[in-house]
Amino acid sequence: MEQSLFDKYGGFSAISRIVMSLYDRLLDDDTVGPFFDDVDMPRLMDHQTKFISSLLGGPASFSDDHIQRAHRHMVISDAHFDQLKALVSETLADFNIEPDDIGRVLQAFEQRRPLLVRVENVD
C-alpha cells in the first residue's frame, strides 16, 4: 500500500506543526480570515486538524457531499479559494514538504473548488 503523505512526513507530531502554522496564517489573513471571525477556537482548530489530515491522507476523509454541506452557509469566491490555496502552499513549503507532494496536495484541493465556490467574484 502506498504510504500517505501524513505518514511520510512524520505522522501527527510533525503534521500538528503544519496545522498550527496554517491556523496562524488563516487568522492573520484578511481575505479568508473573516470567515472565522465568529468561529470559536476549538471548532476552528478541529476544522484545521481535519482539513490538513484529509489533505495529507491522515485519519480523516470527507465525502464531497459532506464538504459541500459543511460550507453551504458561506459565500466563497474564487479569490477566497485561491488565497487559501496559496496559504496552504506556503505553509507546506515552510515545512519542507517536497514540491511534487505539494503539487499533489494542491491538485486534490483544486478538485474541490466546485464544491465550495458558489459565486464568481466578491469585492
Added chain:
Amino acid sequence: MSIEAINEQLLRAIGVGVALVDLEKMTLGFRNDTFAEWFGPQDNASQLVDLFPALDITALHEGLKSTGQHTTEASFKLRRRTMTVAMEFNRTVDTGGPIAVLVCQNITRIKELESMIDSYSVMVERNTREIKREKDQVEKLLLDMMPRSAYEEYKSFGIVAPRVFEPVSVLALDFVGFDPLIAKHEPGVIVSELNDIYSALDRIGEQFGCQRIRTHGDSYISVSGVPDPEPEHVTAVANAAVRFLRYLKQRNESHPIKWQPRIGIATGNVIGSVVGVQRYIYDVFGPAVSRALALRQAAQPASILGEASISSLLDETFETTNCPDINGVATVCVSEQSAAAPATG
C-alpha cells in the same frame, strides 16, 4: 539609568501581561506593554469586570483575603484569535491602599494544542473503531471458512499445517433431483432455499458436535472429530443425520419445493488443511470423505447409508439394517429406532 527605570523597562518588555488592580475601586492602574497590547492602553478608570466579565469577583476577594492570592483563567478575542491567559492576583499594599499585582501568562498556544489533540484523538478513536469493526468482520469470515484452532494457527504463523485427524466421522448430504430443481426455479429462489436449509443444518450439526466443512452446490459435508477429538463421533454424525432428515421432512410439508435429501456416513481418518494460497479454504479430505460421498451416492432419498462397521458404535436409539455392499464395503441403513428404513438403490 536608574535601577527603577531598568526594572520598569524590563517589566514593560516581557511577554507576560502585568497590571496593578486597585482593590477598593476594582480598577486597573499601571499596565505593561504586553497587557496593553491585549487589553488596550492604560486607563485608570477601567473596571476589572469590564475587561474580564467572566471573572468571579467574590472568589477573587475571598482568595486575596485568605491566602493573599487568586488564580484563574480568562479568554478574550484579539482580532479574530481567541486568546487565553492564566491570571494570578497577588495582594500587596501600596501607599494609596490595598492593591493586587495581576500577572497574565499567555496560554493560548497550550489551549490551541489541547483542542488540536482533542480533535485528532476523536479522529483516531473513530478510525480505531472502524478498523476493529473491519477486523471483526474479517475474523468472522475466516471463522466461517475454517475451525477456530486453524484460524489461530493461520493468524500466528500465516499458514495452517496439514494434519491427520483420526478417528473421525464424515457426513455427506445431497439432494436427489437437484439439477431439475435448478432448471425449474429462479436462481435466487434456489440460493435462498439452500441458505435457509444449510443454516438450519449448521445449527443442528453444532448441537451434536458436528462441524460443516464445505458446501458445493447441493453437496453438504460435515464432520465430527475435527479439529477437536470427539470420542462419540459416530453417534454425533448419526444424531445429526437423522435430525437433518426429520428437519427436511417437516420443512417440505410447509414449503413449495420438496427437497429429497440422502446421506452417506463413514468413519476413518481425514486430512485437514487450508488449501490454496489466495482463495484459501479450510478443507478435509481423505478416505473417510471419499467413502461418505460414495455411500451418499448409493443412498435412497430420505435415507442414511453408513458403513456396516458403525453398527456396533451406535446405541439403541438407532436402528441399522444390512444393505448391499458398495465398492466391496458392507453397508447399513441407519434410522431412528421407531422409523422404517428403506434399502439402498
